[in-house]
Structures are given as structure tokens and as C-alpha cells.
Amino acid sequence: MPSWKKDYQQALTKLSSIDNYDGRETKAQLIKAQTAWKVFVDEQCRLVGALQGGSSLFISIFESQYLWGKNRRRVEFIRKLPDIE
Template structure:
């Protein structure tokens, strides 16, 4: 049976999406900062918290790249399972963002004593959650999940 351009289009779209996702994830091949980046000695506690906040900003940038790459490879519509489409990924990301903020605020409150300690524990929690989510999104972008 001869394929028409219409039959080939979905495969070309998948190939193009995979190429775009690979390019986006290659922009940040690995985390350029780690948990120990802000463990060096600082003149005061506030400077350490500022370092952690700057690190979290960089990790958020990496998260956004991974999220955009994951969105590219998810279909707008999956006729067999709507949970696999890009809108479900958007819903998941919005829910995760809310969870991350609320959960890390709780952890900061439970672990910290002073306001600066609360901020430090909250920021470190945000860092850990962001790294884990970025790895998850990269796995989606790289096609490591079936279907």
C-alpha cells in the first residue's frame, strides 16, 4: 500500500519533535550547580541564603528548558489515552508547582527556627524538588517512557 503525505506527516512530526527536544535538552546537558555549591563558608547566614536563592533561579531556568522539551514531544491529542497528551503534562506541571511551593513552605517551617533558617530549609527543599522534577521532565523529553 502506497503512503500518502498525509500518512507520513505524523511520523515526520514525531521526528521533528524528537530533534527539537534533543536540542533543547542538550542546551543544559547536566546540572551545572549542585547542592554543595552554596556549602562554602559565607560571611553571614544571609549571604548563604542569597546563594541558595540564586542557585534555585538557575535550577528553575534548567527546569523550564526541560519542561519545554517535554511539551514538544507530547502530542496535542492522543486518540487512545488523553492522559498522554500535552495538556495533561501542563496540568501535572501546574499541580507540581503548587505542591512544591506549599510542601517546601511546610518543611521550612518545621525544620527552621529563625526566619533565616526557615528560608534556608525552604530554599533547599525547592532546590531538591526542582532537580528531581527536571530529571523527570528530561526523561519525558528523551522518550524514556513507553507509548
């Protein structure tokens, strides 16, 4: 299992189902946010690749590098969620 999936699963395991301070459903919010983030980042990478231009191989490499950076930042965010560490 890739590291980011482990981090995400760990976050789901450690987050409370309901925030004790204001009653929000934190696990459900994380699931919704992650689903929306995946759609956003995939489309954003395609857009950035298309704007970059060049050969198909160059665009694919550029998109992959862009995606890698976005994923790295998302993992950092997930690792910093409350109650994770």
C-alpha cells in the same frame, strides 16, 4: 532561561497532543500536572520549613534547599517523559 524551563518547553514541544494508543491529551495533561505540582511543592516547602523551625534566615535557607531538591527531581522526571530524548 533556566535549564528546567528549557526542559519543560522541550517536553511540551516533543509530546504529542494526543496519545496515539489511548487518545489522552498528553500536552494538556503535562500542563495541568506541572501547574498542580508547582502549587504542591511550594506549599510542601513552606510546611517543611515551618516544621523545621529556627530563625527566619534558617527557615528560608532550609526551604530553598528543599525546593532545590524537589525541582531537581522534577526536571529528572520531565527529561524521562516518553518521546523527549
